[in-house]
Amino acid sequence: MTARVRACAPAAQQGQALVLGMLLAGAAMVVLIRYFAVGQVIGAKARQLHALDAAAYSGALIQARALNMLAYINRAHVGHQLAMAHLVTLGSWASLGGAQAGQWAAGNPPAHLIAMLFGPEHGAAYRAAGKASGFGGLSMPQAELARAYGGHDDVVRNVLNTVQDVIVSGLPEARRQAMQAVLARNYPKHAAGPGGFDLQVDDDNWPGYVQRHSGQGELRSLVQAVTRHYGFLGPRNTTASNNWVVDGRCPGLRHQLRRRGTTELDAQGRWQSIDTQSFHALRSNRWIGCYYREYAMGWGWIPSALTQTIGQPHVDDPPADFAAQDFWRWVKEATDWDITSDSANPLANSRAVSSRRRWQGGGLPTYFDVPAGQYGRPLGFAVRLRQPGPDGLTVTARSAAETFFSRPEARSDGRREQDNLFHPYWQARLADPARAAQPAGGQP
Structure with missing residues (x-):
């Protein structure tokens, strides 16, 4: 009897390890499922971060293109002003x-x-x-030049100014649409909803980043600097004298042939x-x-505003x-002319004022700058x-x-x-989100 009980005792304990094994397997399954869920979240997070980086970079590219377009418009302003000059x-x-x-014919x-x-x-030369007969007054050449001048002014005011206004006012929306489009390409099956x-x-520092300036600022300085490269637009002042004594009362004076000319921007940029x-x-x-008797040989004055003055000695209605x-x-x-020692052409100036033809122009346009x-x-x-994300x-x-x-290469003057x-x-470029829109060092 005792021997039989001892023989059955080990058999009664068989299968208890299976219970522990099942518990461990269940726990491992829970851990595995949880690990899988965490992996799904991490994967979704990584995919979302990559898509968002691409979207943010695309938004910065839209900003770069907008600012570069404004730069090209400002340069186009200079080009049009040069053409008008x-x-x-x-x-x-x-x-x-x-x-x-x-005068030659007469x-x-x-x-x-x-x-x-x-x-x-x-x-x-005289x-x-x-051969230039018919080039003054309301001649065809004058009309063609005036029409071309007005065309440049129209482009500056009604095209370039409008485009730059649209760029500045529409940049935030254009940037948003670009980022939404990048996200849509990364999540083509995502139900974005009506609002995207x-x-x-x-941390957006676009408001106030660029400002509108009048044409009297850097644009005027740049236009004047560019025009100095063209001799045709520079002062056209020469004086020729004869070689022999004309009058014993003033042996040091001679007959003179004075050529005078200038192209300029007035105070209002016209x-x-x-x-x-x-x-x-x-x-x-x-x-x-001794005095100089002036014989006007040629004259021409083209203003672009009613309020412009010639800025040289003249009268409004000289005798014929x-x-x-x-x-x-x-x-x-x-x-009040000084005809004894002056160097101007006051009579020719007066004839130029009497025969002037005003062209249509509005002066230097506004522009945007940093x-x-x-x-x-x-x-x-x-x-x-x-x-x-996963699991709700x-x-x-x-x-x-x-x-x-950033300049693509350093300036030649080292500045x-x-x-x-x-x-x-x-x-x-991408930036650290923790330092977004913070000041950075100047670019070389």
Whole structure:
């Protein structure tokens, strides 16, 4: 009996390890399932972060393209102003040629006298002006030049200004749409809803990053700097004199052939150009001594505004001729000109004012640039994306990107260039979300 009980005892304990094994297997299964769920969340998080980085970088690229486009527009402003300066100068030259053709045809003064006093090249140039007959006043060449000038001004005001306004006002929406499009490509089956992905932009320093400036700022300085590279737009002032003594009362004075001309921006940024040429014959009498009797040979003044003034000695209504009164007496009674030692062409200036043809122009346009307080500070923003994840969880990711100014190569003068919207050197990069939109060091 006792032996039988002892024989059955080990058999009664068989299978107890199986219970522990099943418990361990269940626990392992729970851990495995949980690990799998955590892996799914981590995978969804990583995918979401990669997609958000791509979206943020695309948003920064949109910013870079917008700022570079503004830079190209500013440069286009300079190009149009340069073209307008050339056109207005061509206009005054055409008027000069047309008037000179009339004076040559009338022999006032005669071409052979100009050649005798100042050399054959001046006489030949005077005779060649006869080919410019009909270039002044309301002639076809003048009308074509005025139309081209107005076309440039129209592009500046109604095209370029409109485009830059649209770029500045529409950048946040364009950036949002670009990021939404990138997310849609990464999640083609995601039900984004009518408002798109749940994407929130934080730490955005776009408001105030660029500012509108009047044309009297850097744009004016740049236009004037560029025009100095073109001799055609520079001062056109030369004086030729004869070689022999004209009058014993003033042995040091000579007959003069004065060519005067200038192209300039007035205080309001509007173009004007004037060109004149006059023969100043040295005369003398007992009342005023030696003086210069001016014979206007050619003249032309093209203003682009009613309020512009010629800025040189002139009268508004000069006599057609001086048959009824001596030149010097009229000058003394009707003007304040100095005809004894002056270097201007006041009579030719007066004829230019009387025959002026105003072209249509509105002056330098407004433009956008980076204010001084933004130098060295990138245009940055941070984004946060919330999406449904595995097991009903909401997965949130955060990224940041910025647009910065950097020259592709160092300046030849070795100086550091400040951020600006005249050079299209804006680039994009990802940034640390914790430091989004914070100041950064200036780019070399």
